Amino acid sequence: MARRKTRPQKGINQIEGQMSLWDIKITINDVSVTKIKENITEISNPITRLSLVEEVTKSEKVQKELILTDKQQRFLEKNKVMENESLSRITLLCSGSLLVEFIFGENYKTICINKDGVIELSYDKRIALVPMDKIIYYKDDMKPNELQEEKLLAIQDKVTKVLKRKGDENIIAIAAGKVISINKQGWVLEYKGVQAVYDEEDVRVKTAADEIINEDFKVGESVEVEFNKKIYKGVITRIYNGGDTINCIFDNKHTAFYRSKVKKVKCS
Known part of the structure; x- marks a missing residue:
């Protein structure tokens, strides 16, 4: 008996050999649908914070808004992407493409959707983000590791602001004329002539010099x-x-801290 060919759904273009959204098992979580749909409405509004810096000439630069296109929005809604209980994170890249990340146990699956709402690429891994990308949905927050904290301590006197974005595994530091990203492997990456996309609540330390407490500490x-x-x-x-870095042992942990994060125990 001849096997019947399945026709692709109308409106989704797919290159031969590529994974489509239909290759991913979709499961619906009715409990979180309402909350997630509210997020979709919110991200469809123009994002006024900087996003992408494009060089026009050597001396002139303009800023572009980083926004979700109508076709990308329709893709999320039509395919009920945000109702998938395996959904881990959605990121709008500074290029304008959309990364949709799923997690299955310890494995990741990421699809890249272009501005026309078409799946262009797929990856069997989590894709690293840069400070100019905009995280518009995340399931779980990510905490920096000790290696990242150590790398940050080494450059703290050169930065004016430290960021920890929710849903981002990187630590971001703002310095004069550049943005620094420290990934979980401890790599310190510098981006010149750009601006990071973040919310004020992502600011962990404003100015390192302003945070120093005038208090003497002893081992x-x-x-x-x-x-x-x-x-x-x-x-x-x-x-x-x-004296700016203080190493402490607490709760069976041995970690270095900014001076501003350490206070003497007051005697009662």
Whole structure:
């Protein structure tokens, strides 16, 4: 018996050999549909924060808004992408393409949708982001690791602002004329002549120099440290970088902190 060929759904162009959205198992989570649809409405509005910097001449640059196209919006709604319980993250790239990321256990599947709402590429992995990309949906936040924190400490005197965007595994630092991104492998990547896309609530440290507390610390002193937005009691084990970096042991962890994140324990 001849096998019947399945016709592709009208409106979705697919290059031979490419993965389409229909190759991904779609499961519906009715509980979160309402909340997610609200997010779709919100991201369809113009995003006024900077997004993409394009060089016109050597001396003149213009900024473009980073927005979701109507066709990309229709793709998300028509295919019920945001109702998929395996959906992990959606990112609007500074190029204008849309990355839709799914997670299956410990494995990732990412599809790239162009401005015309067509699937162009697919990857069997999570795609690294740059500071100029806009995260418009994420399921789980990502915390920086100790290697990233150590790399940040090494450049803290050169930056004016430190960012930790929700849904982004990178630490972003703002410096004069450039944006610095520290990935989970500890690579310190610099982008010149661009601006990072972020919300004010993503700012972790404003100006390192302004955050320094005029207080003398000594090795062995009991202190309180701020770690992952929680306060712990610990003991100072080492002080370096001219007193700006304080290494503490707390809750069976051994970690270096900015001086501003360490306070002496007040005696009652």
